[in-house]
Amino acid sequence: MMLALSGTGIGRGIAIGYALVLDKSQNEVPQFQIDADRIDQEVSRFNEAIATVRRELKHLQSNLPPTAPPETGAFIDVHLLMLDDPLISSHPGKSIQNEKINAEWALKNHADTLVAFFDNISDPYLRTKKDDVAQVVGRIMDVLTEDKERRSDISTLGHTLTDRIIVARDLSPADTVMLRHRHMTAFVTSLGGPISHTAILARSLGLPAIVGLHGVIDTICDGDQLIVDASTGTVLVAPDEGLLDQFQALQEQQRKQRRALAKLGKEKAVTLDDEEITLLANIELPEDLDALHGSGAAGIGLYRTEFLFMNRAQPPEEEEQYQAYCQVVKSVRGPVTIRTLDLGADKQVDGGRDEPKAAITPALGLRAIRLCLSEPSLFKPQLRAILRAAVHGDAQMMIPMLSSLQELEQSLSLVREVCAELEREGIAFNPNVPIGGMIEVPAAAIAADLFAQKLDFFSIGTNDLIQYTLAIDRVDDSVNYLYDPLHPSVLRLVRTIIQAGNEADIPVSMCGEMAGDPVFTRLLLGLGLRHFSMEPSQLLEIRQQVRHSRLAELPGWAERILACTDGSTLHGLVDQLNAEECA
Incomplete structure (x- = not known):
């Protein structure tokens, strides 16, 4: 049967x-006393x-x-x-x-x-x-x-x-x-x-x-x-x-x-009406750079730095971080967007506590920029390392989980403070590193126009944005069926962020999973997205989808999809959009 x-x-x-x-x-783990x-x-x-x-x-x-x-x-x-x-x-x-x-x-x-x-x-x-x-x-x-x-x-x-x-x-x-x-x-x-x-x-x-x-x-x-x-x-x-x-x-x-x-190779990501789209890669270790060979990535849209801080008793020293960032910045042609630390307060997995600290909704706790601002001694060495590494290439700094302008002002103030310290110490650094924000909290998405006045670029973190907007954990099997990138609320927030970036004339990229899924490529293009960042293995498929799309016709499709209130009809419209021969 x-x-x-x-x-x-x-x-x-x-x-x-x-x-x-x-x-x-x-297998059951044996338990017994030893003489x-x-x-x-x-x-x-x-x-x-x-x-x-x-x-x-x-x-x-x-x-x-x-x-x-x-x-x-x-x-x-x-x-x-x-x-x-x-x-x-x-x-x-x-x-x-x-x-x-x-x-x-x-x-x-x-x-x-x-x-x-x-x-x-x-x-x-x-x-x-x-x-x-x-x-x-x-x-x-x-x-x-x-x-x-x-x-x-x-x-x-x-x-x-x-x-x-x-x-x-x-x-x-x-x-x-x-x-x-x-x-x-x-x-x-x-x-x-x-x-x-x-x-x-x-x-x-x-x-x-x-x-x-x-x-x-x-x-x-x-x-x-x-x-x-x-x-x-x-x-x-x-x-x-x-x-x-x-x-x-x-x-x-x-x-x-x-x-x-496979025939695409390093062909440019250019639409049928001749507009070039920027395709970037996500990495988490310098060793991941090998995966970029032959991918045609225009740079690094997300360099996760968390692994430098994990599985150790003490956070990495400034010099260790500097060397790691330099290795990436020197090896990549194009921008390298370095995301500052995005871990919670229990970041140091050193076995110092017998029982893990209970987290009442860890996603909403002391993590990412909140943790960094509460512990300047943790944050400042990373800022110094990024500013120093930026001397050797096109480095950008991205702040995760921003939810208020106050957090952004505090972050920019710390960057200015670190720049002054490096200047006094006579250490080479780039004082003009572009600073962007990862827009992944609904509060930041709704106020994107205000953040755009103070940042050099946006990157939309769709994984967390979808989870926070829909109040679900996609890793939890009991509710992950509710995880829907095409939920009308999610699409409206994405459009809001893109529009705010365009009006402020700052680049807007997307580094979440939506960016690497060809099901969403044409819709995102129709919403105005022009910079996509994804796992290296996804680049060729997204490039193909871009090259088979006619950009001028996509905004009309996006408006039809945004106006749709029925879930099944909305998904059907996206299927129709992707079935179009040249869209």
């Missing part, structure tokens, strides 16, 4: 194949497990297949950084000694604290880093429990996985790349989210995937024929002949589209 299972689709591809089921279960004379032995066992996993990750990094996306190495670096976090690498050893408990239980207790930290981060992208924690801890647990079957699931698979769809509880970025190298057709997992590192890699690899299936994944058996439709987030189990024929035809159509896309 055919089954239809729903999860979160990654990409828009279709895959047809047979299920290869890896371990889908989450006093075995404590040193247990600590040694834990330390050796950490060392083993570190060797495994470095081996993976050194032996990535040539077809691996450039960002793969950076994602493994993130796992290595997490492996160095005291909550994972050293605090469990202390718990073994002090509480006389086994290594597995000690690791679980501290890993739970780390997961809780990420759960309390409001930024949905950063919050998904708890998946990376789970993957790293899972590797350590497999070593500690000597679970050879679980550890060999992937390493002992055949050399070719053609026509096989991997079904698993979770996949790490490294696992995903290695399985793809063996020609895995697609994957479906119980865990995971749309903006995890594994999801980003799947998009880069052009690999259809469905994540977040949860318990229903247990209905899939080894050898079941599956259809994976990433565009709808649907897995069809045991489809009939009619459905197979239908999806095979869709597959062939997508192959033709991909071949056409």
